[in-house]
Amino acid sequence: MKYMDQFVASFICLLAALKIPALAMKVTQPRLIIAERHNVTLECAYNITGDGQAEEFRITILKGKKKDNIEVCAASFNFTVNHFERTTELHCLGQPRKDGVSITFNGLNTSHSDWYICKVEKMHPPPYIEGFGTATWIFIRPDTTEMKPCHQFTQATLIVLVFAVISVLYIVLISCRHWPLGAAACILRMKEAVDMKCELIHNSDEPATATWTGQRWETGPSQDVEKEPRRTEQ
Known part of the structure; x- marks a missing residue:
């Protein structure tokens, strides 16, 4: 009889675990952005499964490959914040929404053409989870007004x-x-x-x-x- 009670309890826990989806976060972002201006907007979207309503997040933009870990913009936010602005390596302006964040970089030039990765972290309430995007290649076209014309010999x-x-x-x-x-x-x-x-x-x-x-x-x-x-x- 004792073993029967343990079996029933284990079976109920198993059904409860199967009913509750696993906690995970999926971050998506565009594969390529070609810009002719110095202002570029990067869309970082996220989707959390297996959890209730999140209250606080943190967004971090990494430049280069994931192993390089060059942080160019980072900020914490919640849904009560309309926008945030940071000036670290790059000047960035963020606009949070329910399922993502729009990051606008100002003053980019051709030397900033590189891979950019969105990293989203769920800070509160626990448990803590994080997700990484698949990286976006941002290409800044040369500004023709800044290029000096070559002198041609007549x-x-x-x-x-x-x-x-x-x-x-x-x-x-x-x-x-x-x-x-x-x-x-x-x-x-x-x-x-x-x-x-x-x-x-x-x-x-x-x-x-x-x-x-x-x-x-x-x-x-x-x-x-x-x-x-x-x-x-x-």
């Missing part, structure tokens, strides 16, 4: 550029070709001037002049000094 610009390069090369070639000859000529003229000075010093008793013929210096007696006539003996 045909006239290309012709002027080629002509300038050729002119510079021609000037450099001519300078390299004629500079050694100019330096040698200058040195030769200086040498001839020194030789002429030495000759004038050695023949100081006889006035002389130096004349540049266009190729070299030539010396000779002065033409301005008249020679004295010889005296004839009587």
Whole structure:
């Protein structure tokens, strides 16, 4: 008789357990969001089974893969709150509803394109449960107004550029070709001037002049000094 009572009690508990559904939370979110503006709204929906009315929740948005665990927005809320605003890594504005939360990110740019995961937690009343979404890829298109236009070479610009390069090369070639000859000529003229000075010093008793013929210096007696006539003996 004792064993019969235990069996009946166990059977009743089993029926009660089968009647009550398991406590679980399912979080859903879109797979892809393509945005052309800096403001992006992510919808995080959740569904709780096997529990009564929940009073307090916590929403967390994770950036990257689930293992990275980069938190970009987090806030606790209940159904009496119309909206909440947080400024952590990203500026986010949340609007709770009965079965989900809308998270709007402000000021996103192309560098923020990544995976974003919704994490929802039931905080009160107990028991505590949590659920993760399947991640949303948010792609921010480049803003054409921020892109600097590339300067294109026109045909006239290309012709002027080629002509300038050729002119510079021609000037450099001519300078390299004629500079050694100019330096040698200058040195030769200086040498001839020194030789002429030495000759004038050695023949100081006889006035002389130096004349540049266009190729070299030539010396000779002065033409301005008249020679004295010889005296004839009587």
